[in-house]
Amino acid sequence: MDGEIIMNNWNNFVRECMACTKCGLHTGRMNVVIGRGTPKPVPLLFVGEGPGEQEDIQGEAFVGRAGKLLDLLLEALGISEDCYYIANVVKCRPPQNRVPTRDEMEACLPWLRYQVKTLKPSIIVCLGSTAARAIIDDDVKITQIRGTWIELKNGMQVMPTYHPAAVLRDTRKREDFYLDMKKVRARLNEMGWLSARNT
Helix, strand or coil, X not given: CXXXXXXCCHHHHHHHHHCCCCCHHHHHCCCCCCCECCCCCCCEEEEECCCCHHHHHHCCCCCCHHHHHHHHHHHHCCCCXXXXXXXXXXXXXXXXXXXXXXXXXXXXHXXXXXXXXXXXXXXXXXXXXXXXXXXXXXXXXXXXXXXXXXXXXXXXXXXXXXXHHHHHHCHHHHHHHHHHXXXXXXXXXXXXXXXXXXX
């Protein structure tokens, strides 16, 4: 996560991000998908891989089936929308929802770095292997590190877990995904962001 873009404010960031042509993904996009949530400091930032079909159509992150699953889980855990923001490693949909290439990720990561700097989260949840490789290390395997707290050099806490789309494809991952998110909820509660209910 080294490097950053210097912006005056969020509106400038959005405007420049919307006009981005740094990689080939821009040629097939319907919309640049900045994220979902209110752009203000939040304790929790979710980072996924990239927009899917519905996200590309609607211009908002995690509004498809995977997003609905995540929303249901967060609601069940009592984590309100004002506690989090949802973003992706790449802001344009890869063709046929393929995994972004390393060059595509590198071209897009400065936008994510700006979001992290602006939103100032205490916790980042990496949803899936692409996010974990972008934020933690390029060689990590999500099946080996999921559910384990990792502290970055800047002191930020990272929880890698499965992408909700992977949980929809393989329901055997559902329990692990739920347990990982319970750990996130407990840490938020320890930090004073949540009430004692639903712990």
